[in-house]
Amino acid sequence: MKKTILVATLFLSALSISCSKDDDDSNADPVVGTWQFVQLTASGDEIGITSCQKKDVLEFSSDGTLKMIEHKSTAVNDTENCDKKTETIHKWRVNSTNNYTLIDSSNNKTEVSAAIFVINNVLTIRTEFFNDDNTNGSTSREYKKI
Numbered sequence: 650m651k652k653t654i655l656v657a658t659l660f661l662s663a664l665s666i667s668c669s670k671d672d673d674d675s676n677a678d679p680v681v682g683t684w685q686f687v688q689l690t691a692s693g694d695e696i697g698i699t700s701c702q703k704k705d706v707l708e709f710s711s712d713g714t715l716k717m718i719e720h721k722s723t724a725v726n727d728t729e730n731c732d733k734k735t736e737t738i739h740k741w742r743v744n745s746t747n748n749y750t751l752i753d754s755s756n757n758k759t760e761v762s763a764a765i766f767v768i769n770n771v772l773t774i775r776t777e778f779f780n781d782d783n784t785n786g787s788t789s790r791e792y793k794k795i
Contacts, residue, residue: 678743679767680709684792687771692786701731707772707792715739715751770794 686705689696701722708716721734740752747766753759764775772792779785 677711680765681711683708683795684772685795687793688791690789713740713742715741
């Protein structure tokens with residue numbers, strides 16, 4: 650009987666430790682992770698992206714840094730190559746639920762407010778803009794979690 654109680658106590662202790670670790674992970678912002686570019690939409694119309702652009706990656710870290718890795722397609726002797734074009738580090742912060750500020754780390758420190766949400770391991774970044782004719786539009790970039 651004592652052995653059964655001891656085994657049950659050890660099992661419940663292990664279970665509570667593993668559950669508390671899972672609980673800690675649930676506090677992480679849903680954008681934290683590595684995301685691969687899959688789709689671009691402008692004002693409701695899907696814009697085709699190249700297989701090379703589909704290698705673009707965003708890495709949101711819990712410390713508020715955002716690494717952007719972009720690729721560029723080049724042709725050499727009729728052979729298409731896809732090379733890493735740039736790797737830049739930026740900042741991000743949460744304003745409210747699904748509302749984030751992305752901060753350009755270059756000299757101009759531009760801040761862009763964007764709606765960012767995650768549904769079924771797909772991260773969508775939506776930004777609004779004004780066209781030259783004073784009509785408004787939007788872009789949505791979708792990324793899948795990798």
